[in-house]
Amino acid sequence: MQARTNPERSAATKAQLIAAARALFVEKGYADTATPDIVAAAGVTRGALYHHFADKQALFAAVVEREAAAVADEVERAAPFSPDAMGMLQTGGRAYLQAMRVPGRTRLLLIDGPAALGRAAMDEVHNRHGSRSLREGLAAAMEARAIRTLPLDALTVQLGAMFDAAILAIEYGRQVEEHMEVLGALMNGLAAPGA
Amino acid sequence: MQARTNPERSAATKAQLIAAARALFVEKGYADTATPDIVAAAGVTRGALYHHFADKQALFAAVVEREAAAVADEVERAAPFSPDAMGMLQTGGRAYLQAMRVPGRTRLLLIDGPAALGRAAMDEVHNRHGSRSLREGLAAAMEARAIRTLPLDALTVQLGAMFDAAILAIEYGRQVEEHMEVLGALMNGLAAPGA
DNA sequence: TTAAAAACATACAAACTGCATGTACTAAAT
DNA sequence: ATTTAGTACATGCAGTTTGTATGTTTTTAA
Numbered sequence: 001m002q003a004r005t006n007p008e009r010s011a012a013t014k015a016q017l018i019a020a021a022r023a024l025f026v027e028k029g030y031a032d033t034a035t036p037d038i039v040a041a042a043g044v045t046r047g048a049l050y051h052h053f054a055d056k057q058a059l060f061a062a063v064v065e066r067e068a069a070a071v072a073d074e075v076e077r078a079a080p081f082s083p084d085a086m087g088m089l090q091t092g093g094r095a096y097l098q099a100m101r102v103p104g105r106t107r108l109l110l111i112d113g114p115a116a117l118g119r120a121a122m123d124e125v126h127n128r129h130g131s132r133s134l135r136e137g138l139a140a141a142m143e144a145r146a147i148r149t150l151p152l153d154a155l156t157v158q159l160g161a162m163f164d165a166a167i168l169a170i171e172y173g174r175q176v177e178e179h180m181e182v183l184g185a186l187m188n189g190l191a192a193p194g195a
Numbered sequence: 196m197q198a199r200t201n202p203e204r205s206a207a208t209k210a211q212l213i214a215a216a217r218a219l220f221v222e223k224g225y226a227d228t229a230t231p232d233i234v235a236a237a238g239v240t241r242g243a244l245y246h247h248f249a250d251k252q253a254l255f256a257a258v259v260e261r262e263a264a265a266v267a268d269e270v271e272r273a274a275p276f277s278p279d280a281m282g283m284l285q286t287g288g289r290a291y292l293q294a295m296r297v298p299g300r301t302r303l304l305l306i307d308g309p310a311a312l313g314r315a316a317m318d319e320v321h322n323r324h325g326s327r328s329l330r331e332g333l334a335a336a337m338e339a340r341a342i343r344t345l346p347l348d349a350l351t352v353q354l355g356a357m358f359d360a361a362i363l364a365i366e367y368g369r370q371v372e373e374h375m376e377v378l379g380a381l382m383n384g385l386a387a388p389g390a
Numbered sequence: 391t392t393a394a395a396a397a398c399a400t401a402c403a404a405a406c407t408g409c410a411t412g413t414a415c416t417a418a419a420t
Numbered sequence: 421a422t423t424t425a426g427t428a429c430a431t432g433c434a435g436t437t438t439g440t441a442t443g444t445t446t447t448t449a450a
Contacts, residue, residue, distance in 0.1 A: 050438095
């Protein structure tokens with residue numbers, strides 16, 4: 001294994017570190033995962049870790065960033081922009097629920113992320129990836145008068161929180177159907193008054 | 196300072212530890228708060244801490260427990276049981292928003308709590324204190340046919356999540372009025388179809 | 391081919407956690 | 421009242437962990 005270019009070397013070890021870290025962060029949580037374990041699983045030394053990342057938190061941020069991007073990508077792929085705003089919202093919502101069922105994502109994005117990186121940093125990540133498509137869908141639905149006009153940012157935040165709560169509850173053993181029914185009922189409450 | 200009974204001694208130091216710990220956990224977060232700092236602020240030694248609490252996490256759990264109980268108490272005090280189910284829900288919701296504005300409560304109960312103690316443990320705390328009154332209010336409202344009939348647990352969870360999201364957003368600088376408007380609109384969606 | 395810079399590896403110092411052991415204070419018994 | 425036992429605390433220690441500083445190897449540029 002020789003003659004590798006420097007960007008290749010960096011990308012490879014960073015990828016190995018992120019992959020190994022993701023697995024351990026998911027399994028044991030951020031706080032209970034030690035950097036010696038991460039580098040052992042990645043097959044490198046702590047020197048490599050601290051060469052590529054400022055600290056353990058920065059590595060975790062990279063893991064979270066990747067995960068949020070993957071979720072957003074899956075959602076946008078399943079629910080591309082369409083003139084049928086309401087259908088787009090429904091499809092997107094279902095895709096989000098589906099994407100968050102990938103093991104570890106709730107822990108990374110909803111539990112450990114806010115505590116380790118701070119709520120503000122997580123909001124920034126969400127704005128850059130996740131909630132963007134939700135906000136755009138809601139904006140389109142308002143434009144089309146399919147739902148009532150409400151403050152866009154606030155609505156996005158609270159709807160997203162409902163979805164996240166449903167996801168967590170389901171993951172912790174609650175009935176899927178019940179949460180879907182409630183989700184649908186509350187969404188129906190958004191229907192435009194005159195429609 | 197002599198002739199103090201043993202239960203008095205224990206209660207006093209435990210109270211000092213919990214108070215000092217709360218302040219530091221709020222200021223620096225659970226992970227970045229060291230037990231030497233806590234005991235220094237409390238005016239005791241680490242020996243006392245580990246005599247009364249199994250570990251740092253158990254002390255944090257005691258802080259969280261106290262805080263959740265205080266929030267539940269304030270809410271139930273402001274919105275006692277009444278035949279006017281809808282009014283009770285509104286008053287209770289406002290009281291909850293108010294109670295959560297006490298500095299540190301969002302960090303303790305919504306951010307660090309789930310990460311440090313686990314989501315399951317936090318749910319248990321909420322069921323024992325916080326969401327109990329919300330669930331009872333919703334049940335009464337359904338009974339009175341003031342809101343549509345929906346799975347109670349799921350509805351409680353998702354409504355609670357909406358409130359928490361609104362609280363956090365407001366704390367991080369968003370407009371209060373916008374979130375209140377959205378909260379009201381979504382709650383209106385719960386109105387009984389035939390009402 | 392040599393100088394540099396980048397990518398790693400190793401070694402170290404500081405801090406923190408939990409426990410084990412030791413001391414003081416309270417409670418109970420004689 | 422004195423001794424005994426138990427509880428409440430204090431001190432000291434061992435094992436980890438984190439971040440950095442320094443050393444080595446590999447790639448890049450001259």
